[in-house]
Amino acid sequence: MKIVDAKGMQCPKPLILTKKALDELSENDTLKVIVDNEISKINICRFLEDQGMQVKCKSIGNIHEILVIKSGLVFEDGVSEESCATDVLKENNYIIAFQKDKLGEGPEYLGKLLIKGFINTLPESTVLPYCMIFINSGIYLALKDSSVIDSLKKLETKGVEIIACGTCLDYFNKIDELGVGKVSNMYEIIEILSNSAKVIYP
Amino acid sequence: MKFDLLKNIENGGCSAKLSAALLKEALQYFPKPDNPNLLVNIDTHDDAGVYKINDEQAIIQTTDFFPPVCSDPYEFGQIAAANALSDVYAMGGEVITALNILMCPADFSVECLREILKGGNDKVIEAGGVIVGGHTLDDKAPKYGLAVTGLVHPHQIITNSSAKPGDILILTKPLGGGVIMAGKKINEIGDTEYRLVLENMKQLNRNASQIMQKYKVKCATDITGYGLLGHALKMAEGSGVSMKIHSQNIPLFDGAYKLIKIGCIPNAAFRNQEFAQKDCRLEKSVAYENKMLLFDAQTSGGLLISAQANNVGKITHDLIHSGYPHTAIIGEVMNKKEYFIHVD
Structure with a gap:
């Protein structure tokens, strides 16, 4: 798994790093992106989903972890834990x-x-x-x-x-x-x- | 010391616009104004309101202001003013008066303030109008713009709701300005490319508006914060038609495509995608990069003109030779189909 830690960065920087890591990633490998703002999370998820990839997202407070497998293959459990686009900002931060x-x-x-x-x-x-x-x-x-x-x-x-x-x-x-x-x-x-x-x- | 206006600015220019979806919801239950003299109201989300004074004259009223898009205060003043004046031109009018709207921190430098206002004043003069006053507020992030009054003959109003099937769509300025601005902030764009965008944003849409009047164009809008597809959607909705847009024909600023390719996509483009894409049908052949450029928010962008097919050659020729060399035919208007916008 490759990890992009984009905490402390504002849009569009985290997306640029995500795109770069994704380009360098080998097929079927997993990428994990960590961001600390809602806008970056939503935009990265939209971007990845637009490429036909299935995205998994976990939020703890204001820290969001986005998991994606290159090539858009479905995760093994088949269901994404929560859809990024509809995820509401957790208040208990x-x-x-x-x-x-x-x-x-x-x-x-x-x-x-x-x-x-x-x-x-x-x-x-x-x-x-x-x-x-x-x-x-x-x-x-x-x-x-x-x-x-x-x-x-x-x-x-x-x-x-x-x-x-x-x-x-x-x-x-x-x-x-x-x-x-x-x-x-x-x-x-x-x-x-x-x-x-x-x-x-x- | 030179003051950098961009310091502490997250969303400059028209990217700072509130989302269209939010606005739509907020205005949902507003009573419709019932005044026979109000010729263009907020119903069709047009660029400005138009009010008939007599059979010969109607006034166009509009306002626009936003946080800095560039570091230089004089240029910011020019761009903010050109952007505010643009709504009058999109309605086919001429500018008569303008009021300054300015917010800046109490400890703002006097030179900076003067330069912003000078930039605005110079543009209003270029537009043939006059600044008659204004209002200022103490606010942390600087913002500047104008409230503008224009004049138009009631029979010559150009709206965003009168596109007819068979019309041809013309765009007068390139897209990708928002992307280039974002690229500048992270030092991913060259100075030449950046300067070209600034110059384009300063350019008035006045000549283009006069050309529209010359050829009796009835339908146009200016491309700003909602991006090409956002504004085209409002035009198609308002006119009850569908539009076909050819993504390959869209004029783009140099460097914009390359920036999108590396992932430099401003938040405003995603926001516009969120609100407009559901009404657009994009062919599979449309590259992701091109799609996002169609959603890119422009500041002081060009005019999207829906023109009768028989005049298109003359109109584009005149536009190209009147300061809009990137003018392009980008699509056509069709009878209403399943989607308002079809992109190929």
């Missing part, structure tokens, strides 16, 4: 990174009360984050016996990706007690943080 098990500075009791309120309120919020990351003592929030575990599970079923730092779980010796989401490493956490338009640190 932010992530929340919890670096501790309380909210703000000040008395510990208050901080824990506040973080509980924060997370329990979140499922009712109109715009959900697309990912929540738990680092350092923040991992305590995602443990089985956490006071907000039900809310986190609810968020997870609503499609919010929940990620806990593996090193941190190890350090606190809580690796077996994670109650929600998945364990991840610093590499992935950096990827997610750097790809997001907005990161909230409560």
